[in-house]
Amino acid sequence: YLISYLDKNDKIIIIDTDTPKEQIIGQLKDKFELFIHTYTAYSRELINQKKMKIEPNDLVDLTNLLYIKKGQYYWTKEKRWINLIKEANMEKYIYTEQ
Numbered sequence: 297y298l299i300s301y302l303d304k305n306d307k308i309i310i311i312d313t314d315t316p317k318e319q320i321i322g323q324l325k326d327k328f329e330l331f332i333h334t335y336t337a338y339s340r341e342l343i344n345q346k347k348m349k350i351e352p353n354d355l356v357d358l359t360n361l362l363y364i365k366k367g368q369y370y371w372t373k374e375k376r377w378i379n380l381i382k383e384a385n386m387e388k389y390i391y392t393e394q
Contacts, residue, residue, distance in 0.1 A: 330370065331361040333384035334377075343382065351376075364389055 325332060335358055341348050343378050357377060369391035372378060381390055 327365065328362060329366065330364045330381070330384075330386050330389045331385050333357070334358070334361055334381050337380045337384040341383075 336369065337352075342350065353356070355373075357372075361370065370377075370381065371388050371391040378390060381387065
């Protein structure tokens with residue numbers, strides 16, 4: 297498999313690997329856990345609730361979740377995103393003041 301991505305310095309990294317596809321998918325799911333689960337909850341809400349509307353900044357807010365890794369926290373005061381993250385069972389990523 298050929299994989300390409302940007303590292304933390306925005307350099308393009310290309311890997312030609314014999315790693316099994318399932319292992320690669322598992323690593324990506326692990327790395328982007330908050331984004332994947334919250335995006336799924338967001339999509340489910342859009343489909344199931346007619347009253348939920350796409351807001352102009354939603355794509356930016358969702359994209360920001362890609363930067364949050366395990367052991368890091370997401371800080372927001374927007375109840376909408378807090379509720380979606382909780383619905384996705386990803387509360388461990390929500391920053392709470394002590």
